[in-house]
Amino acid sequence: IQLTQSPSTLSASVGDRVTITCRATDSRSTWLTWFQQKPGKAPKLLVYKASVLADGVPSRFRGGGSGPEFTLTITSLQPDDSATYYCQHYHPTEYTFGQGTKLEIK
Amino acid sequence: QVALRESGPALVKPTETLTLTCTFSGFSLTTTGMCVNWIRQPPGKALEWLARIDWDDEKIYNSSLKTRLTISKDTSKNEAVFVMTNMDPVDTATYYCARVREGGGSGDYMDVWGTGITVTVSS
Numbered sequence: 211i212q213l214t215q216s217p218s219t220l221s222a223s224v225g226d227r228v229t230i231t232c233r234a235t236d237s238r239s240t241w242l243t244w245f246q247q248k249p250g251k252a253p254k255l256l257v258y259k260a261s262v263l264a265d266g267v268p269s270r271f272r273g274g275g276s277g278p279e280f281t282l283t284i285t286s287l288q289p290d291d292s293a294t295y296y297c298q299h300y301h302p303t304e305y306t307f308g309q310g311t312k313l314e315i316k
Numbered sequence: 317q318v319a320l321r322e323s324g325p326a327l328v329k330p331t332e333t334l335t336l337t338c339t340f341s342g343f344s345l346t347t348t349g350m351c352v353n354w355i356r357q358p359p360g361k362a363l364e365w366l367a368r369i370d371w372d373d374e375k376i377y378n379s380s381l382k383t384r385l386t387i388s389k390d391t392s393k394n395e396a397v398f399v400m401t402n403m404d405p406v407d408t409a410t411y412y413c414a415r416v417r418e419g420g421g422s423g424d425y426m427d428v429w430g431t432g433i434t435v436t437v438s439s
Contacts, residue, residue: 241423245363252412252432253363258425296363300424303376305353305365 211236211301215308222287223316230282230311232275232297239277243298246291247310253296257282289315318342320352320413320430327436328403334435338396338413345371345391351419352396353426354387356409366411369396370419403437410434 212235222228232242242260245253255264257273260280272283284291292315297308324336336354343350354366367377367387377385386399396413411433414426 243425245426247363252429253426254429255425255427258427259423264427298363298426300422302422304379305355305368307363307365309362 211239211299211304211306213297213299213306213308215295215297215311217311218309219312219314221314221316224287224289226287227283227285228287228313229284230295230297230313232280232282232308234278234280234299236301237278239299239301241300242273242275242280243300244271244273244282245296245298246293247296248293256295284313287315291315318415318428320415320428322411322413322430322433324411324433324435326434327438329439330404330437332403334398334400334403334407336398336411336413336433336435338398338430340394340396340413340415343415345369345389345394345396347371349418349420349424351416351424352389353414353416354396354398355412355414355426356407357412357432358406358409364409366400367398368416368419374420405437408435408437 214233216231244257247253261273270285275281294310294312320340351370353368369387384401389396414429418424
């Protein structure tokens with residue numbers, strides 16, 4: 211299974227709402243995970259099982275969708291949201307990551 | 317509090333074998349559903365999953381790298397060990413270990429990551 215994220219880069223302003231899409235090549239894909247990664251840091255879990263918010267993650271982040279298309283929506287953008295976002299899927303015996311979406315806050 | 321930390325050499329020579337250790341706390345790799353993943357990230361590139369070891373000692377590997385990888389665990393030391401043979405400059409990357417929750421099912425997820433260790437392959 212391959213994951214394709216769009217867009218690859220995104221520029222938005224504080225207060226904006228943005229949506230990142232992750233498309234899987236297998237329409238039977240059920241669950242998806244989203245991570246946030248800042249430069250020089252390890253990825254941080256944001257959303258798992260497509261829509262479950264991880265502990266401590268602000269409610270401005272929302273995961274949605276179902277196979278093969280999933281979304282990560284961030285509302286009321288904050289400067290701290292500047293990061294690269296990755297989707298990830300687990301299919302028996304293999305994990306796959308998307309290529310990443312770099313979000314810049316203007 | 318759950319924490320993981322990667323340790324190992326920062327520099328290896330081409331053709332050498334890389335051995336990395338993930339030392340963790342706050343959970344046990346004997347608990348049903350617990351697993352540890354190894355993931356890497358070349359400079360400026362995306363994340364790539366490498367291997368996973370489960371609470372029941374089941375192991376799975378990246379199919380493209382399988383012949384070079386070995387993963388094991390020492391539950392008495394709370395360690396997961398990752399070995400990659402025949403290192404090449406293209407294997408230069410930051411290597412991470414991460415805890416996997418609800419492992420073994422399609423809904424599993426990596427909830428806590430180590431800080432990573434940067435490994436450079438160069439003669």
